[in-house]
Amino acid sequence: MSVAEVEDVGYAGENADAEERRRLERTWWSPKGLRGWLTDVDHKAIGKRYVGTALVFFALGGIEALLMRLQLARPEARLIGPDRYDQLFTVHGSTMMFLFAVPIMLGMGTYLVPLMIGTRNLAFPRLNAFSYWVYVAGGLLLYAGLFTNTGPDAGWFAYVPLSGPAFSPGKRVDIWAQMITFTEISSLAVAVNLITTIFKHRAPGMSLNRVPLFVWSQLVTSFMVVFAMPAVMLCSLMLALDRLVDTHFFNPSEGGDALLWQHLFWFFGHPEVYIIFIPALGMVSSIIAASTRREVFGYLPMVMSLVATGFIGFGLWVHHMFATGLPQLGASFFTAASLMIAIPSGTQIFCWLATLWGSRPRFTTPLLYVLGFFFVFVIGGLTGVMLGSVPLDLQVHDTFFVVAHFHYVLIGGAVFPLLGGLSFWLPKMTGRRLSERLGRLSFWLVFVGFNVTFFPMHQLGLQGMPRRVYTYLPETGWGDLNLLATIGAGILGLGVLVFVVNALQSLRHGEMAGDDPWGADTLEWSTSSPPPSYNFLRLPTVAGRYALWSRRDDQPEVTGLRSDRREMLVTNLLDAEPDHRDVLPGPTIWPFILACGVAMTFIYAIFNPWGFVVGAVPCAVALIAWFWPRGDMDRDVIMEKRS
Amino acid sequence: MSAIAEKPALDVSGLPTVADGPRAPLWWGVTGIMAIEGTMFAILVATYFYLRGAAVEWPPTGVRHPGLGITTLNLAILLASIVPMYLVARAAGRQDLKGIRLWLLVSTVLMVAFLAVRGFILTGLTFRWDSHAYGSVVWIAAALHTTHVLTGTGENLLFLALLLKGPVEDKHMVDLRLNSMYWYFVVLAWVVFYCIFFLDPGLLQVR
Ligand code: HEM
Numbered sequence: 078m079s080v081a082e083v084e085d086v087g088y089a090g091e092n093a094d095a096e097e098r099r100r101l102e103r104t105w106w107s108p109k110g111l112r113g114w115l116t117d118v119d120h121k122a123i124g125k126r127y128v129g130t131a132l133v134f135f136a137l138g139g140i141e142a143l144l145m146r147l148q149l150a151r152p153e154a155r156l157i158g159p160d161r162y163d164q165l166f167t168v169h170g171s172t173m174m175f176l177f178a179v180p181i182m183l184g185m186g187t188y189l190v191p192l193m194i195g196t197r198n199l200a201f202p203r204l205n206a207f208s209y210w211v212y213v214a215g216g217l218l219l220y221a222g223l224f225t226n227t228g229p230d231a232g233w234f235a236y237v238p239l240s241g242p243a244f245s246p247g248k249r250v251d252i253w254a255q256m257i258t259f260t261e262i263s264s265l266a267v268a269v270n271l272i273t274t275i276f277k278h279r280a281p282g283m284s285l286n287r288v289p290l291f292v293w294s295q296l297v298t299s300f301m302v303v304f305a306m307p308a309v310m311l312c313s314l315m316l317a318l319d320r321l322v323d324t325h326f327f328n329p330s331e332g333g334d335a336l337l338w339q340h341l342f343w344f345f346g347h348p349e350v351y352i353i354f355i356p357a358l359g360m361v362s363s364i365i366a367a368s369t370r371r372e373v374f375g376y377l378p379m380v381m382s383l384v385a386t387g388f389i390g391f392g393l394w395v396h397h398m399f400a401t402g403l404p405q406l407g408a409s410f411f412t413a414a415s416l417m418i419a420i421p422s423g424t425q426i427f428c429w430l431a432t433l434w435g436s437r438p439r440f441t442t443p444l445l446y447v448l449g450f451f452f453v454f455v456i457g458g459l460t461g462v463m464l465g466s467v468p469l470d471l472q473v474h475d476t477f478f479v480v481a482h483f484h485y486v487l488i489g490g491a492v493f494p495l496l497g498g499l500s501f502w503l504p505k506m507t508g509r510r511l512s513e514r515l516g517r518l519s520f521w522l523v524f525v526g527f528n529v530t531f532f533p534m535h536q537l538g539l540q541g542m543p544r545r546v547y548t549y550l551p552e553t554g555w556g557d558l559n560l561l562a563t564i565g566a567g568i569l570g571l572g573v574l575v576f577v578v579n580a581l582q583s584l585r586h587g588e589m590a591g592d593d594p595w596g597a598d599t600l601e602w603s604t605s606s607p608p609p610s611y612n613f614l615r616l617p618t619v620a621g622r623y624a625l626w627s628r629r630d631d632q633p634e635v636t637g638l639r640s641d642r643r644e645m646l647v648t649n650l651l652d653a654e655p656d657h658r659d660v661l662p663g664p665t666i667w668p669f670i671l672a673c674g675v676a677m678t679f680i681y682a683i684f685n686p687w688g689f690v691v692g693a694v695p696c697a698v699a700l701i702a703w704f705w706p707r708g709d710m711d712r713d714v715i716m717e718k719r720s
Numbered sequence: 721m722s723a724i725a726e727k728p729a730l731d732v733s734g735l736p737t738v739a740d741g742p743r744a745p746l747w748w749g750v751t752g753i754m755a756i757e758g759t760m761f762a763i764l765v766a767t768y769f770y771l772r773g774a775a776v777e778w779p780p781t782g783v784r785h786p787g788l789g790i791t792t793l794n795l796a797i798l799l800a801s802i803v804p805m806y807l808v809a810r811a812a813g814r815q816d817l818k819g820i821r822l823w824l825l826v827s828t829v830l831m832v833a834f835l836a837v838r839g840f841i842l843t844g845l846t847f848r849w850d851s852h853a854y855g856s857v858v859w860i861a862a863a864l865h866t867t868h869v870l871t872g873t874g875e876n877l878l879f880l881a882l883l884l885k886g887p888v889e890d891k892h893m894v895d896l897r898l899n900s901m902y903w904y905f906v907v908l909a910w911v912v913f914y915c916i917f918f919l920d921p922g923l924l925q926v927r
Contacts (some may be wrong), residue, residue: 190910200745269752277745281730303752311767315860324849324856326767332853334774337767344763519777618730637733646732647745657739660891701878706889713737715815715887 099129099616100640105611107199108664116664118202120191123209125506127184128499130209131177132577134216138172139573141165145568146530150563152551161231161581162547164249169234170224171253174281174349175260176216178491181301182265182356185498186295188506190271193292193609195617195624197282199643200273202661202701203668208266210672215259218680221253229253232545234297234346237314237327242320251320251683257313258679268302278645279653280600281635282619289599289624290366290373293380294359297387298352302389305348311318311389312341322686344391351390354490355383358425360498361447365429367501367597368444369436372623375428382421382428389418412467418499441595442516446497449524453489460535462485475545478538484531496576503580504594508606509587514539515579521570522572529565598623616646619653619679644712660710671699738890740813740897750898757868761909763905764864766859768916778922791918794837794849799816799909801830809900810913812893820896821883827903828876835869838862861913868906875899 107119117123145165145266148157157165222228229249231240239252275296277289288296315326316338325331329340340586346659362373373379429451460482464470473479492526496519504510549555593602603625604613616635620626637654638644643661648654678692706712741747772778804827811819842862849859852864882888917923 124882154905201749204749245865265756269749272752273745273748276748307756308763311760311763315856318860322849324860325853326771326856329852331851332771332775332777332780333856334771334853341763341767342768418776423894569779570753631728633730634730635732637731637735638728644737647743649743654737655730656743657736658732660737661744697874704878706880706892707885708887710889712889713889714814714889715892716817716883716886718841718886719884 094614097640101611101614102609104640104643105609106664107610112242113664115669116206116666118198118206118662118664118668120187120199120202120205121608121610121612123205123508124184124186124188127180127187127208130213130216131181134176135181136171136573137220138169140571141169141172142210145169146563146566147557148547149549151560152549152553152556154548159547159548160230161205163545164223164226164228166545167229167232167235168219171219171256172216172227173487174233174353175257176212176219178487179260179349179355181495182210182491183245183264183271183295184299184351185360185495185502186271186298187267188357189601190274190292190295191278191500192505192604192612193289193305193599194275194278194283195600195613195619196274196278197612197616197643198661199270200278201270201644204266204270204666206264206665207668207672208270209265209648211259211675212263214676215256215263218252218259218676219256221250225690227252229256234342234389235313236342237316237319237335240316241327242323245320248683250279251317254313254317255679256319257309257682259676261310261313262334262675264302265306267301268306271299272303273454275299276650277647279648280617280619280624281646281648281653281655283624284652285650286376287619287622287624289600289622290361290376290379290383291356291527293383294355294357294362301348301355301390303350303389307353308341309345311619312345315341317682321508321682330501332514348390350486351386353487355386357450357491357494357498358383360501361429361450363597363599364443364494364497365432365438366623368438368441368447369432369594369596371429371432371436372598372626374431374438375424377404378424379428382424385421386418386518389401389421398549399406404551406450409467416462416466419458423488426455441500442511442520443497443501445517445520446493446500449520450489450493450497453524453527455487457482457485457489475543476538477534477542478543479530480544481534481538484534488527488531488572493523496520497719499576499580501595502601503583504587504590504663505601505608507584507587508590509583510590510594511579511583511587511658515575515582519572519579522568522575524572526565526567526569526572528692530569533562533565537562572675584639598626600624661713664708671703674699744894744898746894746898747901754902755911758905758909759914760864761861764857764861765912765916768861771853771857772922775854779827779854779920779926780847782846782851783854783923783926784846785918785923786845787874788918788924790837790841791914794834794841795910795914797830797834798910801834801907802829802904802907803905804830809897810901812896815890815893817883818886821880822878824880824883828873828880831869831873831876835873838866838869844874852914858917861917865910865913868909869911872903872906 086277105119107113107117107122113122114126144157145162148154148162187199188203191197219229227247227249227254228691229235231250231253235250236243240253275288275292293442315324319326319328320326324387327333327335329335362379366373379630425449460478464473464479464482500511500516511584512681537555537558542549542553592605594606595602600617600619601608603617616638617624618635619633620629635646638646643663645659646660647659649656674692674695676695680686681688681692738744804823807823808820808827811823847855849856876899879899882892
């Protein structure tokens with residue numbers, strides 16, 4: 078073959094590639110602007126929106142936290158009255174748990190999972206769009222309440238009887254209950270979507286024992302969502318009905334039971350902590366592998382630990398109720414289970430340490446956050462094991478010791494890895510690198526600020542300062558530590574601000590990231606940054622656990638998927654062997670309309686039970702339109718349309 | 721010659737574009753919904769027994785059995801609807817549009833009959849949701865389940881309309897089979913609630 082001929086071949090190949098790209102771009106088009114917001118079904122667009130929206134709620138929750146801290150900075154401050162304070166801690170807790178932590182974790186999954194497993198979109202793109210809008214509706218509802226002085230005020234777990242009709246008249250708790258309904262519908266939809274996508278759309282060769290750890294963590298989380306969230310949907314519905322149509326689920330004088338609420342709520346509430354925490358573990362594994370350029374030590378124990386954490390997470394709910402006078406044996410069982418959870422967490426920490434051991438990791442911002450996570454999380458875990466024992470729990474029940482503990486676990490266990498994960502993946506999402514200098518600065522501010530805020534709270538709790546009080550007397554002597562905590566909160570807030578500035582600035586001035594700025598191992602790094610709407614020109618195949626590191630020179634690529642309609646490759650569950658081709662729908666407005674219908678139904682139902690009936694009409698219309706074939710998918714037709 | 725030939729390729733163009741059962745992504749979607757709703761129903765059952773265990777008097781005074789005869793009859797109607805739904809699924813497997821239409825119609829008639837009898841039973845109950853916790857549990861279960869039956873009936877009507885009007889695509893056959901699968905789940909859920917509510921020894925004694 079002469080030189081000229083070779084060049085010719087290369088030219089023709091590039092041409093064919095360019096042609097294929099053009100076709101894919103046309104087929105997998107993503108509408109822009111407002112139209113894009115309302116109709117796009119691309120997992121990357123929706124994932125980014127989830128992350129962005131959740132960050133807005135993080136900021137709002139953070140502002141509420143700062144207001145509370147300002148009020149508590151000195152004894153008998155008069156900044157915020159008791160009623161406002163009740164609304165603030167309730168809305169802060171609810172925002173952080175339901176509108177920030179869970180959605181942002183699932184949002185990262187929405188963005189990353191299809192890329193990591195080498196496919197073009199989630200299995201149910203329209204469901205994905207729908208879930209986002211329902212989530213937004215829940216957030217808007219909560220904040221509409223707060224700004225009209227109707228913010229929920231019964232705590233983020235809304236215990237009855239306080240939250241019942243007798244002690245919480247007005248609409249505050251109803252807003253809370255419906256916000257729960259919205260966010261849970263949304264999370265459940267995402268969970269089913271992720272499970273199906275992970276099971277059915279993995280790249281050929283990515284058998285279950287080669288699935289990246291991050292994807293495993295999303296899978297376990299999704300299963301937990303599926304089995305935990307129905308409990309809270311049901312009990313928030315019961316609460317709403319008790320308040321709206323005088324049912325008696327939680328009313329002891331008519332045969333109901335107040336403790337029933339606690340059982341149902343914590344059956345969800347404890348797994349909830351792991352729903353937030355497990356995806357964070359996946360991020361940690363990704364970052365450690367990329368920073369050390371080593372395979373994470375002990376793939377099997379890592380996966381087993383994730384799965385075990387998922388199971389044990391369901392056995393723990395009663396430990397939130399030690400103070401309710403449970404039977405002795407029951408309490409002992411749950412104490413044992415609470416301590417047992419330390420085993421899989423410990424296993425993972427040791428596996429990560431073993432990976433880091435003797436490696437020469439690059440201490441970039443993401444890794445700093447991971448190391449911060451180790452430090453903070455170990456302290457949180459220690460106080461957790463302390464609280465897991467009944468006598469100590471009874472002693473510090475409802476004090477700031479508990480507040481300190483769960484912020485160590487939640488911020489240490491989820492927010493640190495998340496900030497690390499964002500630093501790690503933002504270059505993929507935007508195509509630009511973040512500044513390392515600002516990244517480090519933000520890390521140290523967050524790390525120092527966090528510990529200065531929350532460490533003193535342990536001491537305050539042991540000294541007896543109760544949680545959920547809007548102020549305290551000077552004689553208690555709690556003033557100094559509280560002031561310290563407030564100063565810490567300011568530093569922490571500054572750190573988050575630096576992070577945001579860094580991210581925004583990178584959009585314009587950041588260095589171009591290239592496909593794989595970290596030399597990482599998973600498939601998302603094999604496509605451009607940001608990825609095209611169709612993710613991969615040709616779907617990849619996989620030969621090992623670390624897809625890019627184990628890629629052979631002659632690693633085959635998938636061909637034969639049609640590019641003139643949205644074809645996705647379906648592979649089988651265990652071995653990811655190609656099975657058939659599925660066709661996905663394109664952009665559509667109906668998921669948005671359905672979300673509006675659902676929002677109308679539940680918001681109307683806050684005021685009037687007929688809302689359920691009236692709201693069914695738009696929902697039904699939207700569902701029919703959603704389902705009715707528009708012919709745009711170009712599927713094989715058995716019977717033509719009749720006129 | 722194209723670039724595709726330079727790298728070894730895994731050609732999937734020969735693979736089919738529809739598949740049935742657990743091979744189909746939608747099967748997992750529907751199974752996921754069943755897992756979610758199954759969990760919800762299970763928690764409702766647990767709630768029933770939790771309240772029952774804590775109650776001084778179960779069922780509370782004034783509650784009478786709506787009638788073993790009529791409630792069992794309605795269960796029978798519901799169970800019977802499984803047969804045509806199964807036949808719909810079978811016909812869908814053969815792409816037999818006529819058969820699908822026929823059995824969809826039959827099952828929809830049974831569903832409507834079930835709903836009518838259920839309406840009759842509910843209006844005849846001697847208690848309301850706001851009478852006591854017992855009433856609350858029974859009514860919420862009935863309401864949630866009725867919503868499911870209504871949805872199932874609606875889906876059947878939608879499929880009927882589609883099969884009359886078109887266009888019918890190959891994928892709709894999978895949808896129809898999954899629709900039947902989901903219906904079995906709805907029926908099964910009521911078998912459980914029927915046993916719990918209407919065979920409750922406490923309630924049977926009141927009669
Ligand atoms: C960003 C810094 C944060 C600060 C300064 C902060 C501060 C506070 C304060 C002062 C309270 C109220 C304590 C009381 O009076 O009882 C509180 C409660 C709470 N926080 Fe945070 N918080 C922060 C972040 C978070 C995050 C990230 C989460 C969850 C992921 C979270 C979850 C909660 C929950 C669940 C409550 C309990 C609310 C209730 O009592 O109902 N917080 N936080």
